[in-house]
Amino acid sequence: MIEIRNLFATVEGKPILKGVNLQVKAGQIHAIMGPNGAGKSTLAKVLAGHPSYVVTRGEVIFKGKNILEMEPEERAHLGLFMSFQYPVEIPGVSNIQFLRTAYNSNRKAHGESELPIEEFEKLLEKKMALVDVKAEFKERNLNEGFSGGEKKRNEILQMAVLEPSLAILDETDSGLDIDAMRIVAAGVNQIMNNEMGLILITHYQRLLDYIKPHFVHVMLDGRIVKSGGPEMALELEEKGYDWLEMEGKKEVIG
Amino acid sequence: MATELMFSKGGSDYKYGFSTEVETDTLPKGLNEDIIRAISEKKEEPSYLLDFRLKAYRRWLEMSEPRWANVNFPAIDYQNICYYSAPKKKASLNSLSEVDPEVLKTFEKLGIPIDEQKRLTNVAVDLVFDSVSIGTTFKKKLEDAGVVLCSISEAIKLYPDLVQKYLGSVVPIGDNFFATLNSAVFSDGSFVYIPKGVRCPMEVSTYFRINDKESGQFERTLIIAEESSFVSYLEGCTAPAYDTNQLHAAVVELVALDNAEIKYATVQNWYSGNPETGEGGIFNFVTKRGRCAGVNSKISWTQVEVGAAITWKYPSCILQGDNSIGEFYSVALTNGRMQADTGSKMIHLGKNTRSTIVSKGIAADLSHNSYRGLVKVVPKAIGARNYTQCDSMLVGDKCSVSTFPYIEVGNAASQVEHEASTSKLNEEQLFYFMSRGISQEDAVNMIVNGFCKEVIRELPLEFAAEAQKLLTLKLENSVG
Numbered sequence: 001m002i003e004i005r006n007l008f009a010t011v012e013g014k015p016i017l018k019g020v021n022l023q024v025k026a027g028q029i030h031a032i033m034g035p036n037g038a039g040k041s042t043l044a045k046v047l048a049g050h051p052s053y054v055v056t057r058g059e060v061i062f063k064g065k066n067i068l069e070m071e072p073e074e075r076a077h078l079g080l081f082m083s084f085q086y087p088v089e090i091p092g093v094s095n096i097q098f099l100r101t102a103y104n105s106n107r108k109a110h111g112e113s114e115l116p117i118e119e120f121e122k123l124l125e126k127k128m129a130l131v132d133v134k135a136e137f138k139e140r141n142l143n144e145g146f147s148g149g150e151k152k153r154n155e156i157l158q159m160a161v162l163e164p165s166l167a168i169l170d171e172t173d174s175g176l177d178i179d180a181m182r183i184v185a186a187g188v189n190q191i192m193n194n195e196m197g198l199i200l201i202t203h204y205q206r207l208l209d210y211i212k213p214h215f216v217h218v219m220l221d222g223r224i225v226k227s228g229g230p231e232m233a234l235e236l237e238e239k240g241y242d243w244l245e246m247e248g249k250k251e252v253i254g
Numbered sequence: 255m256a257t258e259l260m261f262s263k264g265g266s267d268y269k270y271g272f273s274t275e276v277e278t279d280t281l282p283k284g285l286n287e288d289i290i291r292a293i294s295e296k297k298e299e300p301s302y303l304l305d306f307r308l309k310a311y312r313r314w315l316e317m318s319e320p321r322w323a324n325v326n327f328p329a330i331d332y333q334n335i336c337y338y339s340a341p342k343k344k345a346s347l348n349s350l351s352e353v354d355p356e357v358l359k360t361f362e363k364l365g366i367p368i369d370e371q372k373r374l375t376n377v378a379v380d381l382v383f384d385s386v387s388i389g390t391t392f393k394k395k396l397e398d399a400g401v402v403l404c405s406i407s408e409a410i411k412l413y414p415d416l417v418q419k420y421l422g423s424v425v426p427i428g429d430n431f432f433a434t435l436n437s438a439v440f441s442d443g444s445f446v447y448i449p450k451g452v453r454c455p456m457e458v459s460t461y462f463r464i465n466d467k468e469s470g471q472f473e474r475t476l477i478i479a480e481e482s483s484f485v486s487y488l489e490g491c492t493a494p495a496y497d498t499n500q501l502h503a504a505v506v507e508l509v510a511l512d513n514a515e516i517k518y519a520t521v522q523n524w525y526s527g528n529p530e531t532g533e534g535g536i537f538n539f540v541t542k543r544g545r546c547a548g549v550n551s552k553i554s555w556t557q558v559e560v561g562a563a564i565t566w567k568y569p570s571c572i573l574q575g576d577n578s579i580g581e582f583y584s585v586a587l588t589n590g591r592m593q594a595d596t597g598s599k600m601i602h603l604g605k606n607t608r609s610t611i612v613s614k615g616i617a618a619d620l621s622h623n624s625y626r627g628l629v630k631v632v633p634k635a636i637g638a639r640n641y642t643q644c645d646s647m648l649v650g651d652k653c654s655v656s657t658f659p660y661i662e663v664g665n666a667a668s669q670v671e672h673e674a675s676t677s678k679l680n681e682e683q684l685f686y687f688m689s690r691g692i693s694q695e696d697a698v699n700m701i702v703n704g705f706c707k708e709v710i711r712e713l714p715l716e717f718a719a720e721a722q723k724l725l726t727l728k729l730e731n732s733v734g
């Protein structure tokens with residue numbers, strides 16, 4: 001579904017991604033772990049098309065198209081969704097207004113007619129129930145005054161409404177306590193299906209107890225240096241990232 | 255539709271930049287007693303008005319141009335302005351066929367249909383072209399209701415008692431430099447009178463256009479709402495794009511008696527000068543004030559200001575009657591090199607009076623946008639309540655916003671609240687929207703209009719939709 005080939009990217013002239021390679025197929029859950037500064041969030045933002053990041057080399061083929069040539073909203077229409085690590089607040093714009101506009105933009109992009117208000121409200125209610133978000137969230141302004149947990153749940157709600165083909169969750173568990181994380185994970189699991197791909201970017205192994213990945217990758221210094229099955233996450237938890245850095249050095253020398 | 259005329263569509267070039275070739279009757283430039291007498295004579299005014307003008311002129315000579323606002327402009331040469339310019343063919347108020355066809359064409363070009371089609375939108379339109387009211391549609395319908403909507407020139411002759419009683423009663427002759435100048439040289443404007451108990455059957459609308467390059471526009475508007483009456487008044491403004499500055503020093507006076515209500519909405523899109531060099535553009539120095547003279551009276555000002563090189567205005571309310579209410583809702587947008595120093599004054603005099611100020615300032619490019627407000631509660635004004643909210647939004651990092659609130663409370667039995675916020679329309683917000691499939695244009699629209707929601711809500715419906723589009727259009731080139 002998505003293939004990232006030899007991706008290099010910089011921000012403000014500084015190289016962050018130094019040759020990332022990754023392939024995700026439909027129905028697969030991939031976890032990307034790594035220390036701070038490895039480039040995990042950068043990878044997510046580059047995939048989504050953040051204007052501050054400049055791609056210097058490489059390709060990203062999503063559903064047969066090189067999305068690096070597409071605007072962020074076009075990538076969204078194609079079926080890409082990114083959940084932000086730090087969702088911004090937008091005062092004056094309500095959740096429901098935002099969701100309805102996003103939903104209808106996608107429909108328009110696929111040549112479908114916009115959904116009338118009442119029908120959208122019904123759809124939204126179903127999705128809110130699915131990810132366990134209270135009804136009053138609808139009228140609140142987008143992320144305004146939301147706690148960390150509420151913001152993350154709002155991201156998952158958006159994912160539920162927009163039904164993407166590939167979702168990239170950037171450190172969805174950061175800043176959350178165990179209960180909040182469990183609710184978010186439950187929501188994600190409810191949404192996931194065999195046609196979707198999921199990339200989970202996380203620091204800590206604990207999220208992976210609730211959302212079980214098929215593959216775990218480690219990013220170090222702008223590249224994916226090691227890939228394995230879910231048990232690798234446990235090994236990392238035990239040994240830390242330094243172990244991998246040592247391993248990496250050993251490989252280069254040996 | 256009348257509303258379309260005020261809003262540029264497709265492209266941010268100033269759509270009303272064209273000027274009209276029309277034979278005009280003008281007085282030579284400069285200001286002295288002879289000019290004033292000439293103006294009064296041309297308009298065939300009764301002597302009471304000439305006296306009013308001369309009194310104001312003499313007072314003006316003693317005053318000097320104020321410079322305390324947070325705006326910069328070169329000194330105005332008052333002798334280099336023409337104070338009277340009227341299209342030559344005098345318009346007969348009963349038959350628009352006598353109006354100079356060029357003038358009518360101008361209004362058509364601007365999208366103002368001054369024919370029976372207007373009936374469908376139920377808006378009565380009074381047109382002022384270079385200081386002269388051209389004609390009023392729907393005179394009959396308003397006449398039937400007892401409502402008077404005419405040019406102030408007519409009112410001076412037809413309703414001298416009302417004019418003498420109320421002209422200068424809200425903005426006195428010596429109030430400020432520009433109002434005093436206006437009192438001496440005003441040539442036309444609107445007069446609206448709503449009799450007791452009448453709810454004006456339609457929205458009343460006025461449209462101003464400054465065509466002549468050298469003329470200033472000094473219109474004077476007077477609205478009187480008798481006991482238990484109601485009127486909703488809309489005002490829109492444009493001017494051609496010249497490279498010199500033009501002065502617009504208008505005065506608007508509103509009087510609301512017991513249980514009466516006046517709603518006054520303005521959408522101003524004057525030419526704001528060259529966005530790069532700052533050359534040209536209108537100086538919008540206006541004095542607008544309402545007096546809630548009666549018990550339970552109410553006056554609301556709603557404005558969307560997106561043009562003029564420099565805007566300097568404070569629509570205000572004097573809350574004289576007990577339980578009276580004053581409201582001010584404003585969106586002031588500056589871009590290019592525009593400057594604005596605008597806000598409101600709420601003067602609480604009576605008992606249990608209430609005022610609300612909601613001001614939204616948006617600055618983009620290299621512009622400066624200042625809010626200046628006064629909330630004054632005199633000692634006798636027990637039980638006064640004010641709520642002020644001034645929010646600013648910065649678009650880009652070369653513009654500036656400032657806030658100058660003045661709060662003077664003279665008794666301990668009143669409540670005054672002030673909230674302020676500043677935010678930046680930034681890349682992160684736009685990217686958030688785009689990553690969800692919403693285009694940048696729609697994103698700006700949603701964010702800016704979300705920001706201005708409380709003000710847009712106060713506009714009459716058709717205006718509201720167009721105002722939202724206008725705001726988005728004005729910011730089109732300033733974002734991203």
